[in-house]
Amino acid sequence: EIVLTQSPGTLSLSPGERATLSCRASQSVSSSYLAWYQQKPGQAPRLLIYGASSRATGIPDRFSGSGSGTDFTLTISRLEPEDFAMYYCQQYGSSLLTFGGGTKVEIK
């Protein structure tokens, strides 16, 4: 099983600031098969990024993903009020799909 560790657990930032979220895998994620999701309270997750760096349909370009192997990053270039939420990474390079524990981006 590939274990994904997200850090930090909580990120306290102000609107307009840059957010950098990390997702580290316990072993290499093949073909950069890594996705990122945003989840707000009471809602289902929403796909942001797949293939480590490809934005999903309708996702603003302030969201970007990067990384390969075991280290991946989600960057939000300038936080908008609607971006304060939980973020999860997920790997799909192995038959057992796994998620990270999440990073909460909160308003400072």
Place this chain on the structure above:
Amino acid sequence: QVQLVQSGAEVKKPGASVQVSCKASGYIFTNYYMHWVRQAPGQGLEWMGIINPSGGATTYAQKFQGRFTMTRDRSTSTVYMELSSLRSEDTAVYYCARGWYGAHFFDYWGQGTLVTVSS
């Protein structure tokens, strides 16, 4: 537009079984895999299994093998999950989620179904 509509909340006693449905619309049902993911209160996301709506083949996470079953009805474009021998730790929101073009990430999600296990 793609929609996944799940059945309503359930309250079950320990040891019982629960079935949750997920009705798909807005796309060709048999062209996309469907997954189930759960989220315990205040916790993260946990993948449970996948079904190919075309042939019905399934793969389950080892943790759930033996008490988790996924089925589908092509005539109504609906997938079902059944979890048996429920225990309090199974209290969670259960989501169906569509796999994108055969790759195992999730582009559309159902609204979630809360299953509460309590005596």
